Amino acid sequence: MTAPTQKADMNLWPIGNCQVSALIDKTGTFVWGCVPRVDGDPAFCALLGGDAPKTGFWAIELEGGAKTTQSYIRNTPILVTRHEDEAGNAVEVIDFCPRFVREGRTYRPTSFVRIVKPVAGSPRIRIRMRVATNWGKPTEHTQGSNHIRFLMDDQTLRLTTDAPVGHIVGENWFRLERQMHLFLGPDESFAGVLHEAAEAMLSRTKDEWRHWVRGLATPVEWQDVVIRAAITLKLCQHEETGAIVAALTTSIPEHEGSERNWDYRYCWIRDAYYTVQALNRLGALDVLEGYLEYLRNIVDASKGGHVQPLYGVGGESTLIERIEADLPGYRGMGPVRAGNQAYEQIQHDAYGQIILSDVQAFFDRRLFRMSSVEDFKSLELVGDRAWETYDKPDAGLWELRTKAHVHTYSAAMCWAACDRLANAAGVLGLEDRRTFWNARADTIRTTIEQSAWREDTQRISATFGGDDLDASLIQLLDLRFFAPDDPRFQSTLTAVEEGLRRGSHMLRYATEDDFGLPHTAFNVCTFWLIEALHATGRTADARELFDEMVARRTPAGLLSEDIDPNTGELWGNYPQTYSLVGLINCAVLLSKPWSAVR
Secondary structure, three states: OOOOOOOOOOOOEEEEOOOOEEEEOOOOOEEEEEEOOOOOEEEEOHHHEOOOOOOOEEEEEEOOEEEEEEEEOOOOOOEEEEEEEOOOOEEEEEEEOOOEEEOOEEEOOOOEEEEEEEEEOOOEEEEEEEOEEOOOEEOEEEEOOOEEEEEOOOOEEEEEEOOOHHHHHHOOEEEOOOOEEEEEEEOOOOOOOHHHHHHHHHHHHHHHHHHHHHOOOOOOOOHHHHHHHHHHHHHOEEOOOOEEOOOOOEOOOOOOOOOOOOEOOOEEHHHHHHHHHHHHHOOOHHHHHHHHHHHHHHHHHHOOOOOOOEEOOOOOOOOOOEEOOOOOEHHHOOOOEEOOHHHHOOOOHHHHHHHHHHHHHHOOOOOOOOOOHHHHHHHHHHHHHHHHHOOOOEOOOOOOOOOOEOEHHHHHHHHHHHHHHHHHHHHHOOHHHHHHHHHHHHHHHHHHHHHOEEOOOOEEOOEOOOOOOOHHHHHHHHOOOOOOOOHHHHHHHHHHHHHHEEOOEEOOOOOOEOOEOOOOEEHHHHHHHHHHHHHOOOHHHHHHHHHHHHHOOOOOOOOOOEEOOOOOOEEOOOOOHHHHHHHHHHHHHHOOOHHHOO
């Protein structure tokens, strides 16, 4: 017996606890979830299993089910799914991953909890649990009176439950006459009374998330949009190390049949910088502090040398890319990739993003650990690399695999590295180092202005010596390289908008890359455009465009990486941190002030 045939889509609801996460589809089925951490083996892989996956899912179904509705408990990533049939029978399923402070430490086990409640009539349900292993292979299992053990290749998961074990193993329909609890976690005997423990975990997890949200400095408008994006960005942090992954998934194509299928379950220095920048605007300093600890370890390991574009969530530097042939892919559109070859690439913008992420810690007195002179000296080694490489070819932020240029965005990030080091030196009272780094920043600025400016077309080029358009040029505003009223920025913005805007969406670029012409728009580029429109006085246009992007979110309130500008369908890995960052940044920028409603 296989899972019901249905076309996979982006109507997916993440749950998680900053150690593990899962995506639950519109039927209430677990279709994606890796263990023992976000980049691990997908125990639930049906999302990439084609239209009728045989394994890798966890469904709780209502017999004769006619309607399913889903929502999060307010200000939490705890999902409630309600199933109803035409006779008036109904059940609710509450899904979450435990996360709360216990005995002075954060309890975030490799665990998933499902609570099933009869809420109307005499419902009959079926629990179908097919844990996969080694990327799409079915597992063997053993069972006891109150548990089932799923024997994955590298680990064993144990389901502890007060539901009838025989009915779960046999996938039988049975009447749900009482509340039932299912705890999937490590292969350990469950300590305590299951129903009491599960209810306590639910209550404490709910309180923990609501307390975290309560500390966010949200704008008055679009509060629900911002809160959901912030919670989900927090879920993308591997709290043990502080790493922040680009997305929770791998291999969802950028567009139909594109083979642009990448594994985003790793920490990109660039993506993480944008994430902490957005959460800083909301006052979520815990994410920044965790990430800075991760960054310091990355910098220490580099010993002042080359920094990769991305690392594993544990700081792993080798992320060999491979194809997992047993999974057919999202809607059968393979290949499914694990690992990411981009770790071998040269991307010079990483040096700027390390320093930009870290510089706040020299100024922000709220932090538990402010950066010191010793930290500054360590960052100077990163600045040296920025200085050495700013005018050298690299793969750029779009990670071109067969082309290398001197990218203006990368050079500008290297300029920002030197500029912000000068700022840090100033607050530390190191005037000689401030002068030193300002001089380097001035030299890089002059080089960019001379090498990237095209007098004939009156715009900045995306590459030195070229005359090409790239949405990343808009970021010269956010970096403070250009002011909004600088004629050079305004003419560049006009050119980028005319060349890359497709209706309400922005392409990254409109030229062929390693896989031909891109067909979908990159969501964060649209948010960059919104920021630039606001900064240059086109506030009404910015608000209209932002409202359109808000309307494009999934029912869970989230966005993936890409969107088809013609159909509006979402593509690419999900939920994508870049896109969630855009929602937060633009809402904060465009919202009316709290003083308008107080």
